[in-house]
Amino acid sequence: DVFYNDPVYSMHPADLKEHIVHLKNLGYTYITLDDLPEIAQIRKPVIMTFDDGYADNYINLFPLLKKQEAKAVVSVICGEIGAKGRLTEQQIREMSDTGLVSVESHTMSHQALDTMSEAQLEYELWESKRRIGWITGKEPAAICYPMGRCSESVILCAKKYYSYGI
Secondary structure (H helix, E strand, O other), X not given: OOOOOOOOOOOOHHHHHHHHHHHHHOOOEEOOHHHHHHHHHOOOEEOOEXXXXXXXXXXXXXXXXXXXXXXXXXXXXXHHOOOOOEOOHHHHHXXXXXXXXXXXXXXXXXXXXXXXXXXXXXXHHHHHHHHHHXXXXXXXXXXXXXXXXXXXXXXXXXXXXXXXXX
16 A cells, blocks of 8 residues: 555555545545535535645545545645655546545645745745646635644635635
């Protein structure tokens, strides 16, 4: 199995499969952010999110989603697309085209947004949205804040480009 080997931030594909199947057996419905407008009609909705855009999202997660008919959100660091160990444009497009994966922004550089100048912040938010839209043909709905860090000014800026913050 190919997977990002970090015991704090990752899990083995077999463990992930077990979790997905367990929640499915409990009657949960896997959704993406695209499904949120209809959430009142969805039985036991749950959103799985995966950060950074590692290649294992395509190698391990994507086949599992297809087999289990589950959905997930993958937030990519746009400046690292195609780098070693990261998703390629083709992989991102393929996952997005199935409707099983919602590709969202994790910025261009994965730096703390609350420490940036206004110009740099605008670039990180706008350019990552533009690149994902170009690759997938769909505008990302969410910004996934690097390291979970944001401030009121970051949130105000993000609202110009995104419907959701993760």
